[in-house]
Amino acid sequence: MSKPDKKSRDAEKVARRRQSLTQAAITVIARKGLPGVTLADVAREAGCGYGLVSFHFETKDRLLLAALDALVEEYRAAWHARSDAHDDAAAKLAALIDLDLGSDVTDDRHIAVWTAFWAETSRNADYRARFSELNRAYLARLEPLISALAQKEPPAADYRLVAGGLSAIFDGLWIESQVGDGQGKTDWTRARAICWAYLRAFFPKSFGTETSQRP
Template identity: 35%
Template sequence: MKNGAAATHPPETEKRGRKASKETRRLQLIEATIDSLAKRGYSETTMADVADGAGLSRGIVNFHFESKEKLLVATLQHMAEEYAAHWKGALAKAGPEPSARLAALVAADFDRAICSRRKLAAWCAFWGEARSRPTYQALCGSRDEMYQETVVELCSALVEAGDYPLDPRQTALALDAMLEGLWLRLMMRGDDLTRDKAHAAASTMLTTLFPRHFPRTSS
């Protein structure tokens, strides 16, 4: 009886292996979707493109996501969660000082893991569609709100500590807009901008806003 029961129910390790395989396959399809968005744009990306990019059948894509819309929502959610985990991880390593934490946030935006041309292009594809798609607005908006409030808190702490004549919320909004603008410039690559140059430009802005906390360094 024990042998029969063992044959009927797969071992726990096998169950975990199947689950890991399913999660791995989903991630494979999501990465292929990012590649297609970067290469073809939003409207030209198809389930067939994603299947080909992942080296899988169209049936596998349909099994995991059922429709192009569900695949794209899953891709955007994955990117939003990845981005949030990245900047939160940077904060966790930065320590308690507001200046170090703000510098870490800025640097995180230009890390290769997040700031690659393919991912920037995929973000832009979603941003272009977000205006007419409430689901995209919700996913992008929750990320932006959490990030923005964190920057506001850090700017508030710096303004108070340095007695700067700045409004923390307006300053945080300007910083966020600057970072998004640098992302767009990096994606275009029209002026040969690099991640290092973009990071240096953002750091210069911190020096301009909070000179006592971010002293100007000699070049």
């Protein structure tokens, strides 16, 4: 196998550096929120000089958008991997619930950053576009699964409404995790149980008493 040429090696080095800087930005955003982030903060977190951050991203706005894009891609890859690992619609939904509520890509740190970006969507068209596209893609993932369950257990509501409701519950639980009860620790087991109770109301055979202890 031939070795990568210098151009390829340089491109990989740049990609790794940008990734490390966006991850540092995510850590800083989780700690300080969007308004408090500076390029100097990110440089300190990444253990590099200010000039290197400025070289790769030029402005704070570009760095923040890159951080959001990194979150989106990490999340999308995780949901594909989790749901694609199963054939059964109920198992796929269970995997998505586990992903959305307490996994390594939706822990308190990540959700703090998602919430920070959410808060700016009314003022930032780029953030709003990212969230709109992600929401459409997520519903496109949920609706066929809910539809498959509806073939076996026709729910009282349209399957698209059921999917939209589940998506809204996820959003609400994410926000609740940031305000919570002031204890500083999210009860993700309870959060997952809420989603199971919602699905059980529509699909008792798939999410009924025999699986009620799953969360």
